[in-house]
Amino acid sequence: xxxxxxxxxxxxxxxxxxxxxxxxxxxxxxxxxxxxxxxxxxxxxxxxxxxxxxxxxxxxxxxxxxxxxxxxxxxxxxxxxxxxxxxxxxxxxxxxxxxxxxxxxxxxxxxxxxxxxxxxxxxxxxxxxxxxxxxxxxxxxxxxxxxxxxxxxxxxxxxxxxxxxxxxxxxxxxxxxxxxxxxxxxxxxxxxxxxxxxxxxxxxxxxxxxxxxxxxxxxxxxxxxxxxxxxxxxxxxxxxxxxxxxxxxx
Numbered sequence: 001x002x003x004x005x006x007x008x009x010x011x012x013x014x015x016x017x018x019x020x021x022x023x024x025x026x027x028x029x030x031x032x033x034x035x036x037x038x039x040x041x042x043x044x045x046x047x048x049x050x051x052x053x054x055x056x057x058x059x060x061x062x063x064x065x066x067x068x069x070x071x072x073x074x075x076x077x078x079x080x081x082x083x084x085x086x087x088x089x090x091x092x093x094x095x096x097x098x099x100x101x102x103x104x105x106x107x108x109x110x111x112x113x114x115x116x117x118x119x120x121x122x123x124x125x126x127x128x129x130x131x132x133x134x135x136x137x138x139x140x141x142x143x144x145x146x147x148x149x150x151x152x153x154x155x156x157x158x159x160x161x162x163x164x165x166x167x168x169x170x171x172x173x174x175x176x177x178x179x180x181x182x183x184x185x186x187x188x189x190x191x192x193x194x195x196x197x198x199x200x201x202x203x204x205x206x207x208x209x210x211x212x213x214x215x216x217x218x219x220x221x222x223x224x225x226x227x228x229x230x231x232x233x234x235x236x237x238x239x240x241x242x243x244x245x246x247x248x249x250x
Contacts, residue, residue, distance in 0.1 A: 033079040037213035040082035055097040057089035067094035067122040071105040071129030080214035105136035128152025155182040157190030171198040172241040176206030180221040201237040206230040
């Protein structure tokens with residue numbers, strides 16, 4: 001018996017190493033950004049774009065006092081959210097998309113603190129994200145109740161352990177009625193975890209992948225509206241949340 005154990009002891013080392021390597025490879029192969037997303041990483045007349053250490057979008061010649069920190073969806077390249085970020089910035093807000101370790105926000109939900117420290121001129125922040133990114137933004141808000149004034153959820157909802165229902169917080173939850181990964185029913189079930197005055201925005205015919213620009217996603221349903229139309233509705237609802245935060249500044 002001991003001889004057999006000695007013969008196979010190396011498996012105790014190799015199997016975990018192979019499993020870890022497989023996980024790292026899996027996490028480091030995110031959904032790639034579409035050409036529209038890569039084009040949106042270029043500065044234009046009204047918006048300055050920086051790509052290190054985060055993706056930062058700022059209206060040219062302005063120092064916004066309201067900003068959005070955005071966490072990407074799980075295993076989605078952060079550049080896939082650039083088109084929406086550039087439009088939001090063109091409307092007068094600083095937007096910071098935060099790349100995550102191994103493309104998983106669950107590994108670094110407190111990254112928002114680094115952004116807040118880097119831009120002290122911003123008076124009011126909202127933090128948000130898509131899918132897993134939104135769940136981790138919710139966790140950040142739950143664990144640090146005084147850090148931000150707003151929460152933005154794109155096809156996302158808080159974990160049951162992150163109850164925000166009693167928080168003085170502006171929240172907007174945007175979801176697609178055909179989302180195959182964060183279903184309408186799952187989003188609705190989160191209502192008791194969010195403040196009573198949360199704004200709920202249903203994107204009729206929208207799905208999960210069209211919250212970004214990265215192509216189809218496994219497990220999702222086909223959308224019945226175009227990506228452009230879904231993006232327009234999502235960005236409009238996001239701007240409403242940021243405008244609400246702006247109105248609160250004396």
